[in-house]
Structures are given as C-alpha cells and as structure tokens.
Amino acid sequence: MPKLKTKIPIKMHRDIDKSLIWATNREQGQIRSISITKTPDDRYYLNVLVRREIKPLKPTNKTAGIDVGIKEFAIIHDGESTYHIENPKYLQKAEKKLIKLQRQLSRKQKGSKNWEKARQKVAKQHQKIVNQRKDFLHKVSSVIIKQYDAIVVESLNIKGMIQNQKLSKQIADVSWYEFLRQLEYKAKWYGRQIIKADRFYPSSKTCNVCGYKNDQLTLSVRKWQCPICRTIHDRDENASKNLYQIGVAHLTNLRFEPAERQRTSGRVGTTRAKACGAGSVGGQLASSQLTTRHPAVKQETSQKLESLQSEQAPQFIEE
Numbered sequence: 499m500p501k502l503k504t505k506i507p508i509k510m511h512r513d514i515d516k517s518l519i520w521a522t523n524r525e526q527g528q529i530r531s532i533s534i535t536k537t538p539d540d541r542y543y544l545n546v547l548v549r550r551e552i553k554p555l556k557p558t559n560k561t562a563g564i565d566v567g568i569k570e571f572a573i574i575h576d577g578e579s580t581y582h583i584e585n586p587k588y589l590q591k592a593e594k595k596l597i598k599l600q601r602q603l604s605r606k607q608k609g610s611k612n613w614e615k616a617r618q619k620v621a622k623q624h625q626k627i628v629n630q631r632k633d634f635l636h637k638v639s640s641v642i643i644k645q646y647d648a649i650v651v652e653s654l655n656i657k658g659m660i661q662n663q664k665l666s667k668q669i670a671d672v673s674w675y676e677f678l679r680q681l682e683y684k685a686k687w688y689g690r691q692i693i694k695a696d697r698f699y700p701s702s703k704t705c706n707v708c709g710y711k712n713d714q715l716t717l718s719v720r721k722w723q724c725p726i727c728r729t730i731h732d733r734d735e736n737a738s739k740n741l742y743q744i745g746v747a748h749l750t751n752l753r754f755e756p757a758e759r760q761r762t763s764g765r766v767g768t769t770r771a772k773a774c775g776a777g778s779v780g781g782q783l784a785s786s787q788l789t790t791r792h793p794a795v796k797q798e799t800s801q802k803l804e805s806l807q808s809e810q811a812p813q814f815i816e817e
C-alpha cells in the first residue's frame with residue numbers, strides 16, 4: 499500500500515496466476531484494478547479485477563426450465579430428467595443461528611455495551627450467510643450454464659414474495675436475484691441464452707400435460723391431480739416442466755396448431771405455444787395445444803448434470 503510502510507498480511511481465497519501480473523495483452527488477461535472493501539462485520543477484502551478473454555462454450559443442444567422452490571432451492575427440468583437442488587444444510591443452520599442472534603439483539607438495551615456486542619455478532623453471522631450463499635449460487639449457476647444452451651426462469655420470485663416470515667423472505671429474495679444475476683452474466687460470457695417467463699405466467703397452476711389451469715391451487719398444496727387429463731403433479735416439478743416447454747417453444751418459433759393434428763402426427767413431446775419475440779414469454783401460452791419437439795432438445799441420455807466436486811456441492815437428485 500502506497501502510504502503504509504509496513505506490509506499487510508493477507509489471506510488468499512483464490513490464487514492469482516503470476517503471469518497475470520505481468521501480462522500486457524488481453525488474451526493473457528490483465529489486472530485492471532485492485533480495491534479494498536470493508537464489510538459490516540469489520541473484515542477487509544482485497545478485490546482484484548482481471549480482464550480476460552472468455553471463449554463461448556460449445557452448444558449442448560439442451561434447454562432447461564428452472565423453478566425456484568421454497569423448501570428446495572430449485573427444480574430443473576430438461577425434457578428428459580428432473581433434478582432437485584436442495585438448499586445446503588449448512589446454510590439452513592446458519593440462517594437459524596442468525597434468527598437466534600437477532601432475537602438476542604432485540605432484547606438488549608439499544609446503545610449499551612452488550613447491545614454493541616450482540617450487534618457485531620449479528621453483522622458477522624449475516625456476512626457469513628451472504629458469503630456461503632453466494633458461493634453455493636456460483637456453483638449451481640456454473641453447472642447450469644455449462645449444461646444448457648437455453649435456460650428458462652421466472653422473472654420474479656413470486657414464492658419469496660408470498661412467504662410471510664420476514665427474514666426468510668428477505669433471504670429468498672436476495673438469493674433469487676443473486677442467482678439470476680449470476681446466470682445472466684455467465685450466459686453472456688459463455689454464449690448461453692436466458693429466457694424469462696412472463697411474470698404473470700402461472701407455471702405452478704398450469705398442467706404441463708394438457709394445459710388446464712388450476713386456479714384453486716394454493717401455496718400449501720404440494721401435489722395435485724389434473725381433473726382433465728388425470729396426471730398427478732408435484733407442484734414444483736410441474737412448474738419446471740412448464741418453464742422448460744416455454745423455452746422449447748421460444749427457440750422453435752412454433753405456431754399454433756389444432757390439437758387434432760397432434761394425434762395424427764405421431765410426434766412425441768408436449769409444447770403448447772407459439773414463441774414470440776425477445777424478452778418475456780409465457781403469458782400468452784397455455785391455451786392451445788400442439789406437439790413438437792425442438793431439434794435442439796434431442797434426448798441425449800449420455801449427458802447428465804455433472805456433480806460438483808466439493809462437500810458444499812448442491813445435490814442433484816434424479817427422479
């Protein structure tokens with residue numbers, strides 16, 4: 499540091515490639531700036547901004563619909579398999595601890611010594627959760643970006659908004675926005691596409707098989723049976739399948755076809771919809787029915803979501 503005579507010891511979270519320091523061109527990557535930030539729990543971080551060329555990933559010809567759940571972090575459907583990503587246990591524990599610490603803080607006299615101590619504990623725990631969650635979200639978003647060309651998400655965290663517990667709602671909102679932010683910038687880096695479903699598209703209420711809309715479905719109902727086609731739905735799996743179908747429709751520029759043709763055409767798969775232009779899709783889907791499978795969503799059984807090599811890795815449980 500320019501004004502300090504002594505050196506400051508640092509803890510490296512990530513190695514900096516030595517070649518970066520002396521690199522002079524873009525291909526090698528260049529350090530653009532270094533800054534120091536202080537977090538609310540009085541830790542200092544050294545941020546190194548590096549410029550580097552990123553090559554787009556090869557197409558996988560796969561599309562995914564992602565439904566962000568309440569109990570589970572997310573459910574992914576890719577036309578072939580459905581994956582459940584659980585919220586990591588360490589995170590749930592840390593969140594419980596934060597609630598406890600906040601309760602303790604509320605009992606202390608504001609401005610007192612004990613209050614100050616408790617306040618610091620809350621700040622520290624809060625920062626710990628922010629870091630852990632960010633790390634978890636980075637791992638999940640990276641795996642998803644690697645595996646899929648197109649990723650469909652809802653444009654608003656409706657479930658987070660409905661939850662009434664103040665803190666869990668806050669955490670759900672923050673992590674959902676952070677997850678979307680990561681997906682979006684990584685998609686730009688690696689040449690992937692993020693498709694946001696219309697904010698009013700009822701992904702949980704719509705039967706992914708026949709398109710029936712179940713208006714009676716409340717948030718507490720986890721499983722329901724479609725009265726029209728008799729399919730039994732897991733609420734969140736059904737939502738992820740609908741989002742997947744929106745993605746397929748969006749990519750294929752489908753036009754509405756009469757439902758009759760579907761029986762005679764002999765094709766498999768279900769996609770109700772016509773794709774529309776860029777931006778939000780899905781609001782106008784769900785009425786007519788047709789079947790087509792996008793050539794980009796070939797059923798490749800060899801490709802599975804690769805598991806992450808870390809003890810903190812999210813679990814992809816295939817059903």
Ligand SMILES: [Zn+2]
Pocket residue numbers: 705706707708709710724725726727728729
């Ligand atoms: Zn149905």
